[in-house]
Amino acid sequence: MTSSDPNWRQLLADERAYAQSRADELRDSLDALIRKRQNESDDDEHDPEGDSLSSQWSMLTGLLESSKRQLREIDEASARLAEGAYGFCSSCGEPIPEGQLMARPFRAHCVECAKTRESPA
């Protein structure tokens, strides 16, 4: 590595801090929603807000799941960085172009392999 290389460790740390704070926020929102539900369950059985609460719930849990998955991916990328395997596609083994890594420092696959993985032919 030369001094002009991007500081991947720092980039990953930034991504992780961001993903972590996002996960924390989502968890807080879910907690608030749980409390709201508990308060309202004493009221009317035919709660007009019931539907919107449960759709909010599934939206928040979905977002929380994806930020947890992102945290795992970031940790895996950090592990690859420590092993010296960082920046290589986990599928084809080719180096991932720096531009792609800058956009998404924790990516484990090059754009081509990610494409085939996400939408199998």
Ligand SMILES: [Zn+2]
């Ligand atoms: Zn690849």
